[in-house]
Amino acid sequence: MTAGPSRGRRYVLLLLLLCGFSIILFRLVTLQVLQAAELTAKADRQHQKTVSFEGARGMVSDRHGKVLAMNVEVPSVFGVPTSLESPSTVARHLSPVLQIRSNELEKKLRQDKSFVWLARKIEPEQGRRLEQLSLDGIGVVMEGRRFYPKGPLLAHVLGFSGMDGQGLEGLERRYDSHLHGEKRVTVLQRDALGRTVFPKGLAEQAPTPGHALTLTVDEVIQYIAEKELEEAVTHARAKSGTIIVMEPSSGAILAMAVSPRFDPNVVAALTPDRWRNRALTDTYEPGSTMKAMVAAAALEEKVMTPDSVVFGENGQMVIANTTIHDHDRLGWMTFSEAIQKSSNIVAAKTGMALGEQKLYHYLQAFGFGQRTEIDLPGEVSGLLKTPKDWGRRSLASISMGQEIGVTPLQMVSAVATLANGGVMMKPYVVSEVRDQKGRLLKEVRSQVKRRIVSPDTARTMTTILEGVVTNGTGTKAAIPGFRVAGKTGTAQKIDPRTGTYSSTQFVGSFVGYVPAESPRLAMIVIVDEPQGEAWGGVVAAPVFRRVGEQVLNYLGVSRDDTVKIALAMKDH
Amino acid sequence: MKTVTIMAGVLLIFVFVWERVDVVRLGYQIERLKTQKILLERERDQLQVKFSALTAPERIAKVATEKLGLVPPQQGQVLMVHLPGETPSLSPSPMEQVRLAKQESTGRERE
Numbered sequence: 001m002t003a004g005p006s007r008g009r010r011y012v013l014l015l016l017l018l019c020g021f022s023i024i025l026f027r028l029v030t031l032q033v034l035q036a037a038e039l040t041a042k043a044d045r046q047h048q049k050t051v052s053f054e055g056a057r058g059m060v061s062d063r064h065g066k067v068l069a070m071n072v073e074v075p076s077v078f079g080v081p082t083s084l085e086s087p088s089t090v091a092r093h094l095s096p097v098l099q100i101r102s103n104e105l106e107k108k109l110r111q112d113k114s115f116v117w118l119a120r121k122i123e124p125e126q127g128r129r130l131e132q133l134s135l136d137g138i139g140v141v142m143e144g145r146r147f148y149p150k151g152p153l154l155a156h157v158l159g160f161s162g163m164d165g166q167g168l169e170g171l172e173r174r175y176d177s178h179l180h181g182e183k184r185v186t187v188l189q190r191d192a193l194g195r196t197v198f199p200k201g202l203a204e205q206a207p208t209p210g211h212a213l214t215l216t217v218d219e220v221i222q223y224i225a226e227k228e229l230e231e232a233v234t235h236a237r238a239k240s241g242t243i244i245v246m247e248p249s250s251g252a253i254l255a256m257a258v259s260p261r262f263d264p265n266v267v268a269a270l271t272p273d274r275w276r277n278r279a280l281t282d283t284y285e286p287g288s289t290m291k292a293m294v295a296a297a298a299l300e301e302k303v304m305t306p307d308s309v310v311f312g313e314n315g316q317m318v319i320a321n322t323t324i325h326d327h328d329r330l331g332w333m334t335f336s337e338a339i340q341k342s343s344n345i346v347a348a349k350t351g352m353a354l355g356e357q358k359l360y361h362y363l364q365a366f367g368f369g370q371r372t373e374i375d376l377p378g379e380v381s382g383l384l385k386t387p388k389d390w391g392r393r394s395l396a397s398i399s400m401g402q403e404i405g406v407t408p409l410q411m412v413s414a415v416a417t418l419a420n421g422g423v424m425m426k427p428y429v430v431s432e433v434r435d436q437k438g439r440l441l442k443e444v445r446s447q448v449k450r451r452i453v454s455p456d457t458a459r460t461m462t463t464i465l466e467g468v469v470t471n472g473t474g475t476k477a478a479i480p481g482f483r484v485a486g487k488t489g490t491a492q493k494i495d496p497r498t499g500t501y502s503s504t505q506f507v508g509s510f511v512g513y514v515p516a517e518s519p520r521l522a523m524i525v526i527v528d529e530p531q532g533e534a535w536g537g538v539v540a541a542p543v544f545r546r547v548g549e550q551v552l553n554y555l556g557v558s559r560d561d562t563v564k565i566a567l568a569m570k571d572h
Numbered sequence: 573m574k575t576v577t578i579m580a581g582v583l584l585i586f587v588f589v590w591e592r593v594d595v596v597r598l599g600y601q602i603e604r605l606k607t608q609k610i611l612l613e614r615e616r617d618q619l620q621v622k623f624s625a626l627t628a629p630e631r632i633a634k635v636a637t638e639k640l641g642l643v644p645p646q647q648g649q650v651l652m653v654h655l656p657g658e659t660p661s662l663s664p665s666p667m668e669q670v671r672l673a674k675q676e677s678t679g680r681e682r683e
Contacts, residue, residue, distance in 0.1 A: 066627070067621075072621055073614045124618065142614075147621045149622075149624035149625040150625070150629075151628065153630065219629055223628075223629035481647060550644065
């Protein structure tokens with residue numbers, strides 16, 4: 001009789017156990033099979049943290065390793081609006097630190113988003129103050145910010161990069177593929193306290209920084225050029241100005257100054273007009289500086305010799321029903337004297353003696369009407385029409401530097417060719433590209449483009465151009481103790497309203513090289529729309545002298561008198 | 573023999589656990605050092621920017637002229653003395669060296 005109830009209890013117990021195990025099994029299947037994917041993802045979210053790293057943008061330095069642009073990690077502030085209880089209170093706390101109006105911040109914090117940027121790339125001190133506030137729903141992450149520690153120095157060449165580290169202008173844009181750092185997404189494991197544990201592939205975490213650029217530019221020469229250009233533009237109340245200093249033997253750019261300047265650290269409020277590199281994006285009618293190239297072509301083709309006697313037509317000559325004037329009533333003179341006095345009439349006669357095809361050939365050879373292929377963005381090719389498009393007066397006009405559009409870079413490259421014995425070099429600004437470990441990836445060597453005139457012609461031209469500075473229109477470019485060769489230019493600008501040459505707007509320029517006997521510097525100075533006296537010999541030549549004198553001193557180039565002193569000391 | 577086997581087994585378990593714990597500990601240590609390295613690199617970069625800004629030619633010229641009352645040297649105040657073997661800062665012109673060496677005043681053939 002006792003077996004009945006005892007067996008019954010056993011069945012009940014077995015049933016309970018079966019039910020219990022069934023529940024556990026059901027739960028197990030639910031967790032491990034049915035909800036597996038969802039729960040794994042949830043666990044990963046809690047224990048893993050996905051972080052996006054971007055390598056620092058590469059550094060840019062001058063030829064002596066002086067830093068011109070580099071990245072520094074600075075704080076960026078973000079908010080998580082969905083986790084905020086009182087956006088207005090948080091905005092009031094943040095406003096004085098971020099120096100952003102409270103209502104602007106509140107507007108951002110009231111958005112229905114889980115993430116909003118409040119301020120990016122702020123000062124480190126602001127970041128420290130934010131950390132002290134320790135506000136819920138507000139976070140700080142570090143991002144690379146581009147700094148240009150020298151401010152406006154070389155800004156038109158360096159350009160600048162955007163908020164997300166992409167190169168937007170200048171070298172930053174041209175060499176963006178080298179400069180930008182590697183982007184990498186890494187998964188980090190976190191423990192219960194949120195600390196990172198055992199990062200997978202520790203060595204792989206840090207993304208590779210961008211490559212570093214070394215420029216041919218010397219920051220001291222650049223500073224001298226910018227300082228003197230600013231003074232000249234201000235003094236002449238000019239619209240703008242440009243100076244390019246080049247090493248004639250290599251084509252290396254030592255300085256490229258454009259006025260007005262801008263600070264690449266603060267570009268938000270500026271227009272493209274301000275950061276355009278006029279040295280290679282703007283063309284101008286060069287005027288008389290073109291006569292140096294026309295004269296070189298005439299000497300090379302033996303159409304003229306330095307001693308050829310030419311007639312200046314007493315200051316005026318009719319060509320194609322228009323009258324060409326000279327600034328003086330010039331009569332008979334040698335070809336050298338005509339160039340030194342910058343005679344338009346003799347230049348026109350020289351061009352006509354050369355003929356359309358030969359003149360066009362030499363102008364093309366000197367690089368006009370085509371890009372110099374310098375490693376900077378935005379370069380234009382200028383304007384050089386083919387002879388079939390020339391008018392009846394074109395041959396004379398082009399020989400005087402009219403009806404042709406050139407960039408300052410083209411003009412200095414052409415004159416540097418005469419300084420370099422007739423061989424044209426390709427201009428360049430980046431000399432080396434190195435990786436983050438300093439290994440050389442790319443070395444740019446000076447590159448010969450072509451020979452344009454013979455060494456004899458170049459030497460003769462140097463003598464003629466020295467005469468421009470000693471006896472001609474460029475006497476204000478003379479540097480005591482050095483032999484200077486160069487040419488002045490004063491060109492009328494075309495009035496966009498009338499389409500004719502303006503009587504009030506000019507471009508004054510001087511292009512030359514020094515020391516003439518063994519040139520170390522080729523330089524162009526352009527002053528655009530100076531007020532008052534606009535002659536190149538008045539507004540640009542003195543700037544050439546001041547820059548040249550300081551740069552030669554800085555480079556330690558001996559003056560003529562120094563050599564004499566040294567030799568005299570040796571004799572004793 | 574049995575006791576020795578058990579003890580060896582327990583010891584192996586202890587070594588295994590100790591090794592796992594130590595790996596975690598070293599992981600934390602590496603993480604701390606890594607953070608420290610990042611902070612030091614950040615500080616180095618900030619100092620480099622500061623150094624570059626302070627050594628900008630514009631600033632040095634301003635301090636030299638306005639605070640120290642210095643002026644640029646005039647003609648005759650600078651005498652360049654090139655020691656034998658000394659290389660000027662830009663690539664030297666071979667012809668200049670040849671001219672000085674031969675005490676000639678002409679000839680600038682660059683070919």
